[in-house]
Amino acid sequence: MSWLDLPAGTGFGPENLPFGVFSTPGTAPRTGVAIGDSVLDLAAATADPVHATGSLNAFMAQGPQAWAALRQQLTRWFTDQRHRGSVEPHLMPRADVTMHLPVEVADYVDFYSSETHAANLGRMFRPDSEPLTPNWKHLPIGYHGRAGTVQVSGTPVVRPAGQRRAPTDEAPTFGPSQRLDIEAEVGFVVGTPSALGTRVPVEDFADHVFGVCLVNDWSARDLQAWEYVPLGPFLGKSFLTSVSPWVVPLAALESARVAPPARDPQPLPYLDDGAHPWGLDITLEVRLNGELISCPPFRELYWTAAQQLAHMTVNGASLRTGDLFASGTVSGPARDQRGSFIELSWGGKEPLPLADGSTRTFLQDGDVVSISATAPGPDGTRISFGEVTGRVEPTP
Amino acid sequence: MSWLDLPAGTGFGPENLPFGVFSTPGTAPRTGVAIGDSVLDLAAATADPVHATGSLNAFMAQGPQAWAALRQQLTRWFTDQRHRGSVEPHLMPRADVTMHLPVEVADYVDFYSSETHAANLGRMFRPDSEPLTPNWKHLPIGYHGRAGTVQVSGTPVVRPAGQRRAPTDEAPTFGPSQRLDIEAEVGFVVGTPSALGTRVPVEDFADHVFGVCLVNDWSARDLQAWEYVPLGPFLGKSFLTSVSPWVVPLAALESARVAPPARDPQPLPYLDDGAHPWGLDITLEVRLNGELISCPPFRELYWTAAQQLAHMTVNGASLRTGDLFASGTVSGPARDQRGSFIELSWGGKEPLPLADGSTRTFLQDGDVVSISATAPGPDGTRISFGEVTGRVEPTP
Numbered sequence: 184m185s186w187l188d189l190p191a192g193t194g195f196g197p198e199n200l201p202f203g204v205f206s207t208p209g210t211a212p213r214t215g216v217a218i219g220d221s222v223l224d225l226a227a228a229t230a231d232p233v234h235a236t237g238s239l240n241a242f243m244a245q246g247p248q249a250w251a252a253l254r255q256q257l258t259r260w261f262t263d264q265r266h267r268g269s270v271e272p273h274l275m276p277r278a279d280v281t282m283h284l285p286v287e288v289a290d291y292v293d294f295y296s297s298e299t300h301a302a303n304l305g306r307m308f309r310p311d312s313e314p315l316t317p318n319w320k321h322l323p324i325g326y327h328g329r330a331g332t333v334q335v336s337g338t339p340v341v342r343p344a345g346q347r348r349a350p351t352d353e354a355p356t357f358g359p360s361q362r363l364d365i366e367a368e369v370g371f372v373v374g375t376p377s378a379l380g381t382r383v384p385v386e387d388f389a390d391h392v393f394g395v396c397l398v399n400d401w402s403a404r405d406l407q408a409w410e411y412v413p414l415g416p417f418l419g420k421s422f423l424t425s426v427s428p429w430v431v432p433l434a435a436l437e438s439a440r441v442a443p444p445a446r447d448p449q450p451l452p453y454l455d456d457g458a459h460p461w462g463l464d465i466t467l468e469v470r471l472n473g474e475l476i477s478c479p480p481f482r483e484l485y486w487t488a489a490q491q492l493a494h495m496t497v498n499g500a501s502l503r504t505g506d507l508f509a510s511g512t513v514s515g516p517a518r519d520q521r522g523s524f525i526e527l528s529w530g531g532k533e534p535l536p537l538a539d540g541s542t543r544t545f546l547q548d549g550d551v552v553s554i555s556a557t558a559p560g561p562d563g564t565r566i567s568f569g570e571v572t573g574r575v576e577p578t579p
Numbered sequence: 580m581s582w583l584d585l586p587a588g589t590g591f592g593p594e595n596l597p598f599g600v601f602s603t604p605g606t607a608p609r610t611g612v613a614i615g616d617s618v619l620d621l622a623a624a625t626a627d628p629v630h631a632t633g634s635l636n637a638f639m640a641q642g643p644q645a646w647a648a649l650r651q652q653l654t655r656w657f658t659d660q661r662h663r664g665s666v667e668p669h670l671m672p673r674a675d676v677t678m679h680l681p682v683e684v685a686d687y688v689d690f691y692s693s694e695t696h697a698a699n700l701g702r703m704f705r706p707d708s709e710p711l712t713p714n715w716k717h718l719p720i721g722y723h724g725r726a727g728t729v730q731v732s733g734t735p736v737v738r739p740a741g742q743r744r745a746p747t748d749e750a751p752t753f754g755p756s757q758r759l760d761i762e763a764e765v766g767f768v769v770g771t772p773s774a775l776g777t778r779v780p781v782e783d784f785a786d787h788v789f790g791v792c793l794v795n796d797w798s799a800r801d802l803q804a805w806e807y808v809p810l811g812p813f814l815g816k817s818f819l820t821s822v823s824p825w826v827v828p829l830a831a832l833e834s835a836r837v838a839p840p841a842r843d844p845q846p847l848p849y850l851d852d853g854a855h856p857w858g859l860d861i862t863l864e865v866r867l868n869g870e871l872i873s874c875p876p877f878r879e880l881y882w883t884a885a886q887q888l889a890h891m892t893v894n895g896a897s898l899r900t901g902d903l904f905a906s907g908t909v910s911g912p913a914r915d916q917r918g919s920f921i922e923l924s925w926g927g928k929e930p931l932p933l934a935d936g937s938t939r940t941f942l943q944d945g946d947v948v949s950i951s952a953t954a955p956g957p958d959g960t961r962i963s964f965g966e967v968t969g970r971v972e973p974t975p
Contacts, residue, residue: 290727295810308809316808321751322742326810327723327817331686331899332775341776343894346718346847355717357847379728379819380737380975406894412712413704414691414722415811418894421723423775451742451753498739498802498814503727579776 186264187274189219194567197261198560200254201429201569202239202394205280212237212283217429217569218261221274228260228273229253238287239430243374243393244504250374250393254434282428284335285396286372289505291333291424292495293368293400294325296486297479298444300514300522307530308408320448323486323494325508328400329421333507336427336571340401342548342578343422347405359578360403362531363546366512367467367479367522367554370398371488372430373506380499385459388489391502394430397467397554397571398509401425404525404545426507427554427571435566439464439558443487453497454490461489465558465568467513469522472551474538479513479522481556548577582660583670585615590963593657594956596650597825597965598635598790601676608633608679613825613965614657617670624656624669634683635826639770639789640900646770646789650830678824680731681792682768685901687729687820688891689764689796690721692882693875694840696910696918703926704804716844719882719890721904724796725817729903732823732967736797738944738974739818743801755974756799758927759942762908763863763875763918763950766794767884768826769902776895781855784885787898790826793863793950793967794905797821800921800941822903823950823967831962835860835954839883849893850886857885861964863909863952865918870934875909875918877952944973 185197195201195217205215205222213226214234226235233241242249260266295301298315301324305314318324342363348355374393377383383391400420407419443462449455465481486494491508512522521527524545527535534542546552555570581593591597591613601611601618609622610630622631629637638645656662691697694711697720701710714720738759744751770789773779779787796816803815839858845851861877882890887904908918917923920941923931930938942948951966 290725305809318742318744318751318805318808322806324806324810324813326813327725329686329723329896330726331902332896334775339776341895345894346714348714354844355714355847357849379730379734403894409714410718410720411809411811412714413701413807413811414720415807415809417720417722418890418896421891421896422894448750451751453753494814495817498741498799498818499737500725500728500814500817506727 185261186267187219187261192565193219194557194565195219196564197258198564199431199435199566200257201431202285203428203430204238204283204285206283207275207280214239214242216257217277220277222277222280223270224273224275228270239285240287240505243372246375247390250432251434254432282335284333285428285430286507287505288330288333288507289503291328291330292325292508293328293511294323294486294491294509295511296323296484296491297511297514298485299516300512300526303514303526307525320446321450323491325491325495326415328424332421333424333426336425336573338423338425338573339576340423340573341576343403343406343418344578345403345406345418346409348409355409360405361545362404363575364402364404364524365552366400366402367469368398368400368509368512369465369481370396370426370507370509372396373502374504376504377496377502379501382499383492383496383502385456385489385493388459388461388492389433391492392433392488394432395436396430397427397556397568399425399552399554399571399573400509425571425573427569429569431566431568435560436463436558438561439566441482444483444485446485453493456487456490459489461487463558465556467522467554467556470553471537471543476535477519477521477527479520480515481510481513483515484510484513546575548575550575581657582663583615583657588961589615590953590961591615592960593654594960595827595831595962596653597827598681599824599826600634600679600681602679603671603676610635610638612653613673616673618673618676619666620669620671624666635681636683636901639768642771643786646828647830650828678731680729681824681826682903683901684726684729684903685899687724687726688721688904689724689907690719690882690887690905691907692719692880692887693907693910694881695912696908696922699910699922703921716842717846719887721887721891722811724820728817729820729822732821732969734819734821734969735972736819736969737972739799739802739814740974741799741802741814742805744805751805756801757941758800759971760798760800760920761948762796762798763865764794764796764905764908765861765877766792766822766903766905768792769898770900772900773892773898775897778895779888779892779898781852781885781889784855784857784888785829787888788829788884790828791832792826793823793952793964795821795948795950795967795969796905797969821967821969823965825965827962827964831956832859832954834957835962837878840879840881842881849889852883852886855885857883859954861952861954863918863950866949867939868947872931873915873917873923875916876911877906877909879911880906880909942971944971946971
């Protein structure tokens, strides 16, 4: 289908075409498109300055017609032999480039839309109450995170220090987090803004969302547990959120759309997605130091990203180009589908056995966590999201 | 002291010199400095392009030495008759200019540092628990708000719609908020960024914070009450946060510094501010449709902004130029010192009597709320913060 010699089973075929921001030694960051093991220098290939700004924001702000037109052009370039001569000079090995944060993040919102995850955390954080709070099945619960600490995959994870109080302690103590954790999530990037005082209904989702990336919402569970009542997580999360360098266009995920789970009770009309199902059959893989430890199933999430967007704006809050909203930890019902160590080790009480015979509860200094994901593409192809990775470094 | 003919008792004398962004019909927004009833066109007067960018961020990023140097120059200009000829042509009446959002807001954090306010809200939201949560006196509780909906004073307050569930309701209903409220706060604007993985100790506060403004954190109490467990306020706050157009330099508040309240228990060492007391004697005034209804005393806040900044970064979270962090609602112990209607009307149960014989619990469409503030300046002068105002409009 393509004149390119693509690796067998690549998730970066011409049906994917994810966008990122890259540089080579001595050059400025600019927009690229991943194809096979290569990256196309879009700034050079198109000579369009919108792709030379060092983030995807300017192009994302052009809106869905511009996104579709460029995608069509890229497909032509990569599948029609006649374009080979003009396109090939702008390809370079992905192994040779440095990837940067793809998006200048405006606001970052983190949702909490996996029923399994929310119930697991409820059991651990609030053992004397119902696992799900009374509002959980009525609205996609979410909160704002720190946009300034959203960083690209590969950024070191400096173990945060802070206050924590063990149940046996009278007063809090200060020191490095002893319960450093991950949250395996999927993130959605807003391209088209909306006006203050207006709403974005479920059916307008694809007019506003440009693409999808992977998110690791690093979490210090001991800091979080002590601080989060009554205003929510703050320092337990704000030290770092990592995102994958490649943003997969929403248009590449048409073949991955599935019906979301049935909801009971029926959500309020503004959250009714019956005619616009945006379940997505994305399977995540979580690796600790190279060992596969979990495969969280995104398709089982109770609330879809389209519902999250409708909820986030139903009060008239505006969207900006570069807004990032994440799904919340993706966890399935099986143990090897859990998207965080607090769930994998059940609050540290059931250490996770590893292939080398050791066990793990929470992250140790030096640990490397990588989250990757794939989804079905058209005609039996596979769409890869690449990966988001980070290595834990000791508190300075 | 100044060659200008300043109005008697102006809070905008040469000891204040707050920065804002203004325009006149047909001109681009640029930086100005308020002096008396005038604004100095700083872009024109200095011919420095940093003041022609349409926000204070570029100048704020230059750091405390640049801030001090410009402040010294402005003081010279306004107090030395010899500069009159060159400065006066760049003055225009403040009444003739349009003010814009002064800062491109990076991250917005809202704290919760008035003990009276936190205890009042605790009594109303969690009547079966202690008013203050166990963590409250150990750390300045805060959360991230929506930076994209921080708007300049005067922006209409469109009543948000959303989910709410009255105690008597089985299921939530959808509609315009019936408990629209204000929060009278003081905001701190970060100029100097910090690196990821490092901390900003209490003593470095003035190296990072450029100035101070007023904040009205509009709040929909019914939406908030239904949504906020377990991840904190979201749609109940994200529809709008208003800020005053003038940012008072921290350097103008030296005479306003006071000792903060005694803390018991003693905070952890990273929050010890004994050698760096940043209590500020700012008195707020809240007006409803022109009538003074409350005078919240900022000096009584339990946690200072210097402690808030140290806490916010103790986990290694970085700062960006344009970060805004607000104090949380300022409430004093007397009824006429409360900074929100939920407190002034005690959850709606004790309607607030107004001068025209009517009463108010929460805001009605058409209501105008203005918050202003002053602090003592040097030599018996007064520093004004101007005001932040907004008029409530019906849900569309």
